[in-house]
Amino acid sequence: MAKKKSAGHHRWRWKLGFSFAACILFLFVLKLRQNSLIGAHEATVPESELISLQAPDAVPNKIAFLFLARNRMPLDIIWGPFFQEARADLFTIYIHSRPGFVYDKRTTACSYFYGRQLSNSIQVEWGEASMIEAERLLLIEALKDSSNDRFLLLSDSCVPLYNFSFVYNYIMSTPKSFLDSFTDVKESRYNPKMAPIILKNKWRKGSQWFALKRDHAAVVASDAVVFPIFRKFCKRRPLLDSWRQKHLTGDPSKQHNCIPDEHYVQTLLATR
Ligand SMILES: *[C@@H]1O[C@H](CO)[C@@H](O)[C@H](O)[C@H]1NC(C)=O
16 A cells, blocks of 8 residues: 655655645645555444445435635635536535634635534644544534545645536546555654554554545544544644754654644554
């Protein structure tokens, strides 16, 4: 599934992962890298009520657009026309925003966002475990609709680079999830205390943004084993601290900076 990459390549992927504005493009770049797609055979389906049966044939499969937003959607004028030309029965929208933030005509120009915020959203610290929790809340909500077949995680800075029919056909045409996943070359981010639940050879890194198939989405939403380990042992060090460590001590063995949302889904699916 994942291969060790050269340091240069690794850096390139890292930057790409942070390129919020291009996360849709990012999904398309992955198309060129078949080895980073996660196949159906690589994760098993847990016994969980979250997995519902296949949608009846009469109901078309939908893409669930899951937005991890703070409050206002800065690019709503682009999303409006995008959803406007879409068949209404081919998509659903879910937004995790700051608790209490409401999408209506006062706060967004895109009517498709009206009332789509989760009612149980939490306060998210960027790059902390609470980010993973927000992703899981989105997945749990979207899985309740049995016609949602693909689960696309987006930030509030994402823009669609193609029209809806293109995106829909593209995502539906592959039986795999789109998830950037590779062996983490910087092993110091792995904490040995994570064993035996997460073994070192299952430790993965990738971009936070994904398009998951329904069975993979259910694995993430129902996980009660790997997430607690992340919460406990995968912590982001304060930025200043991190800089000091790197530039003043230069001791790589002391660098223990773990960004949960760039490891969680990849590592979880690798442990299955
Ligand atoms: C959507 O985009 C594709 C590829 O750019 C194009 O071939 C197609 O005609 C477009 N469809 C619509 C409905 O605009």
